[in-house]
Amino acid sequence: MPAQCSSSGMSTTTQRCLSTVPPAARHQLVFSPWYSFNLPPSAAVLFALQASALSSPKQVFARVIMTNTKAHTQSTWELDITLAKAAGIDAFALNMGYTDPYVPTQLAHAFAAAEALGSAFKLFLTFDYTEGGKVWPSSGNISVISYLQQYGNSSAYYMYEDMPFVSAMEGLAEAFDYGQEEVIPNTIGPIYFAADWTSEGMESVFEDGPGLREGLNAFFSWDMWPFGAVNMTDAVDKAWISAISGNAAYMMGVSPWFFHSASGSKDWVWRGDDLWASRWAQTLDIKPNLVEIVSWNDYGVSNYIGPIHSNSEVPAGALIYVEDNP
Structure with a gap:
């Protein structure tokens, strides 16, 4: 998401915006190579990834x-x-900003669709605390609790360790709401909570001392693009894993590209020449239980792997570089 790519207020690991423009690249419908891969890496990498999925x-x-x-x-x-x-993806993480007017209607459509298809494919809610300028309230008519009460019992809702899987994009200041003795789990029951607080640094996973922050079950790092004109490594992933020391699961991010040039000063590009293949190869080293692809449809920053259904869904200014690049 572009909200985590700025020139101030971010940790050094997330200051990755460069003002160069890459050559035009055609996006294709491409998926996790653990199951299928329509933009193939080397045969050896593909074979290894598929073998990992089987074992x-x-x-x-x-x-x-x-x-x-x-x-x-x-x-x-x-x-x-x-x-x-069909590509082997298990669930959609539905990233929602509090002020997004389309959320109520589209959540209803999404869960109705998953339920109609038999619910083998799952959905879960990701509360985005960076979008729209307002944070998610824990309770109220439109809130974390209200949406989990509405959809948490759906046959299509993704469960992990027998708990509803819930994730958050930033929102460290509201993290206490998710603690096991706090308002959200006290109201709806136990949840499996995964958070991305990458911009806050590694100290974000801790409270007042060495103990892991209460209620945190998994950590998701937004560091999935190379830092400047270099190859992406898994060093940051390993650093986060070391920080949480096995006290929480690690959710690894995989992304094919990142390019944005819609308006103003937001001319961003992160090197992605072979990132889609090499990042999946790094999952063989990390062996995370959880992987999140960023993204299915974030057209504005060009890292979508899904189709464009309607030009009206493409953010203003981005159509010039995503049109006819499905």
Whole structure:
């Protein structure tokens, strides 16, 4: 998400914005090589990734930016789910900003579609605390609790360790709401909580002392693009894993590209020449139980692997570099 790519207020590991423009690249419908891969890396890498999937089943998610689904119908969601499931993706992470007016309608369409298809493919909620300038309240008519109460019992909701899987994009100041003795789990019951607080640094996973922050079950790092004109490594992943010291699961991010040039000073590009293949290869070294693909449909920053259903769903200014690049 572009909210985590700025020149101030971020840790050094997330200051990755460069003002160069890459050559035009055609996006294709491409998926996790653990199951299928329509933009193939070397045969050796592909074979290794498929073998890993057979020996140690992994959970692979794809992030869906809900504001980019405003023209979706239930049938559109059914198509997206069918494509993702065929590629071996297990669930969509539905990334929602508090002020997004399309969320209520599109959540209803998404869950209706997943339920209609038999719920083998799952959905879970990702509360984005960076989008729209307002944070998610824990309770109220439109809140974390209200949406989990509405959809947490759906047959299509993704469960992990017998708990509803819930994730957050930033929002460290509201983290206490997710603690096991706090308002959210006290109201709806136990949840499996995964958080991305990358911009806050590694100290974000701790409270007042060495103990891991209460209620944190998994940590998701937003560091999945190379830092400047270099190859991406898994060093940052290993550093986060060391920081949480086995007290929480690690959710690894995989992304194919990152390019944004819609307006103002937001001319960003992160090197992605061979990132889609090399980043998946790094998962063989890390061996995470959870992987999230960023993204299914974030057209504005060019890292989508899903189709463009309607030009009206492409953010203003981005159509010039994503049109006819499905």
